[in-house]
Amino acid sequence: MARLRGRIGGTLVLDAEGLVKLAAEHPGVYTQVKAARVRNGNVVTAASTLAEVMRGGPSDARMHRALGRLTVVAINEPQGRAAGELLGRTGLSGHRCALDALLAVIALDQARPVLLLTSDPKDLGRLTEEPGRPRAERVRVVRI
Secondary structure, eight states: OOOOOOOSSEEEOOHHHHHHHHHOOOOHEEEEEEHHHHHHHHEEGGEEEEHHHSSGGGGGGGHHHTTTHHHHHHHHHHHHHHHHHHHHHHOOSSSSHHHHHHHHHHHHOOOSSEEEEEEEHHHHHHHOOOSSGGGGOEEEEEEE
């Protein structure tokens, strides 16, 4: 699995599948989170991602423990607008893509280097494209 490269710090971004795997203590995701912490990096997800993984019952206990290991970034109006613009630019649509676009906006706003772990690298890769940015500074999207 890819790792954060470059300087100390950076950000590891988890999508819904990343959160589920962190809650299940999946070795690959757990190792990535631990490595980010060792580098003094951040581990984040978007608040909107919680709608994909929380169900309001006892089964959420593991998810609550996992959420204690990261920062949940709130979604505000400018970020909502930016997500809509990403959808327009890429031609993606639908509820699932809207959630991905909100996560992409959060990823694009994080301290570099950024590694985004996802079960949907195709759409998130399109949503986080930054052709004007040097390749080494772009969001790296990796399938988990």
